[in-house]
Amino acid sequence: MSGTAYDVIIIGSGPGGYTTAIRSAQLGLKTAIVEREHMGGICLNWGCIPTKALLRSAEIYHFMQHAKDYGLSAENVGFDASAVVKRSRGVSGQLNGGIGYLMKKNKVDIIWGEAKLTKPGEISVGAPSREAYQPQHPEPKGVKGHGTYSAKHIIVATGARPRVIPGLEPDKENIWTYFEAMVPPKMPKSIVVMGSGAIGIEFASFYRTMGVDVTVVEMMSQIMPVEDPEISAMAKKSMEKQGIKFVLEAKVSKVEKGQGEITATVETKDGKSQKITAEKLISAVGVVGNIEKLGLEELGVKTDRGCIVIDGYGRTNVPGLYAIGDVAGPPMLAHKAEHEGVICIENIAGLDVHPMDKDQIPGCTYCNPQVASVGLTEPQAKDAGYKVRVGRFPFMGNGKAIALGEPEGLIKTIFDDKTGQLLGAHMVGAEVTELIQGFVVAMGLETTEEDLMHTVFPHPTLSEMMKESVLDAYDRAMNI
Structure with missing residues (x-):
């Protein structure tokens, strides 16, 4: 299949990428999408969707525990952690398969592998460069293989990954990212959550509802720092009533690993420090764009703080090259990526479209x-x-x-x-x-x-x- 020419090639099949591919095909453009791991990206496989499935299980468990409040009775209430995780993965898998169907329905070619920009208007696709990025699901039938492909327009939609703090690197055993937090082999007795953005607070809420002792450490003076202070304060008060502990204006400076536990040294703004021991630590200190190994530097693509710099229509400083979604900067939200992609492709197609107004992008945190x-x-x-x-x-x-x-x-x-x-x-x-x-x-x-x-x-x-x-x-x- 090497050498195939397209109107549009999209690198990455997350919400931004696959939505853009569908709209591109609707506009009559010959379209291909490149994916190295799994259709649907992080959101569908390891983010938005499976976390909501976990939180739904926690919500039902909460109601079961409080059945008496509704005039009902439920005795010997409990849960099977492996079954909760299995349901979450099943929801993700069902939707993952649906993306492949949508690509086929809209006649979008899938190119399986890892893409690199070789020159303006051209990419090479090869095997994923890291073992961690081997496909998690069977390759869809009819996908194109490794080789060189050209397109008038190339859109980078490679998403983001968890930010790593030097000295506090995740090890999949004691220190987790959202990947490990989403599939616990068993429910830990206690956790420390580092960061109180949407990811950190959702996991804090899930684990606390499931009976885990939870402490959240946040560098800012309020939890969920992007929210209105009054709303944040009310959410914090409610979560504290549920038993979640918060340490604000503080950071985890060191983590010592023991047998089946960690001890986090937490330093506060006033110079004091305390040690918190727990089974696990979840690192939820944000994400960084996947800009490496794409060939951006060789093409002179402008980046800033780990993200690709774009204008209101997704255009980079290199003609014919665009970026959308998390890799193009905050807010790093799936619905922002989708809308940004539609704006980008409609502008490419010559439609009269307004640039993104980021003040009108809603944010949601699915905690309790x-x-x-x-x-x-x-x-x-x-x-x-x-x-x-x-x-x-x-x-x-x-x-x-x-x-x-x-x-x-x-x-x-x-x-x-x-x-x-x-x-x-x-x-x-x-x-x-x-x-x-x-x-x-x-x-x-x-x-x-x-x-x-x-x-x-x-x-x-x-x-x-x-x-x-x-x-x-x-x-x-x-x-x-």
Whole structure:
């Protein structure tokens, strides 16, 4: 198959890559996608999807433990860790196979192997360079093999991997990344989680619900540092009630490994230190782009802090070469990668398309309680010079939340006092990851507080709190 020419070649089949490939094919472009490990990338195989399966098991286990609160009885409640992991891997495997089907349906060629840019408009594909990147699943039938391929447009969508702190390198035994944390051979009695971003907090929430003693160490002054401080504080308080311990403005400076345990030396901002002993340490200190061994340096591609530099349409400084998703920088989210890829390919096809507005990319953390947000936090809005109106509505004031037995939470909205523009929305509580899209749509349509106030929300639903929060920003709330 060597020497095949395409209109578009995409390197990487994660959410950004495969979505871009489908849109490319829809636009009539001859398209190929290169994958070295498994269709669907990290998100589908080791990230977004399997973690949600684990968290769902934890949620059901939590409800079983609290059956009495709902007038029900459930005795001798327990779990099988291997079965929980098996379900998670099964969900991932089912969707993994679906990506191959979508490629075939849309007539996208799959090239199996590791790609390297050899010159503008050309790649060579060979065997994966590291043993860790051998395919995890059988190669799809009909895939193209190793060789040289050319394309008018090449899109790099190689994703990211866990960031490694020197001296605290993961060893798959005592120090885990999300790879190992997702498939524990048995449930540890205790863990230390290093980092309180979405990955760290989701694993902290999962393991605590399953009965593990959990301590989270975070360098910043609040957990989930990108979230609104008020929302973060409420989430922290709820998690502390569940038994999660937090050490803020601190870092893990050293890890000593013992027989079946680790001892982490934690240094705080004020110069004090403490030792925390646990069975495992999960390193969740962010991710870095997969930019190595692609041939970027040889082509003179501009990079910054481990990511490829692009413009609003995914274009690099090298004509005909593009990048999307995690490898192109933050926010490192699957839905950002997908949308960025669609913008990139539609611009290539000559469609009239707007560049990405990163202020309208929602963020979701699937811990207990859930956290979701879009737009500016209250401090960010004030720092940007806005005079703001802030609305708040607690879950305790909502009939559906009380009926669900989920009365803890808050919906917070931030408006420009001058124009009524919705600047940001921030939520903590049950199912807020499903609610946030309403505010994302509202921001995209440039609605004002008046538009939202005149929108009819169904009753009884959690979504009513969204309107109440808007009303509260203008001193018109009905139910508080």
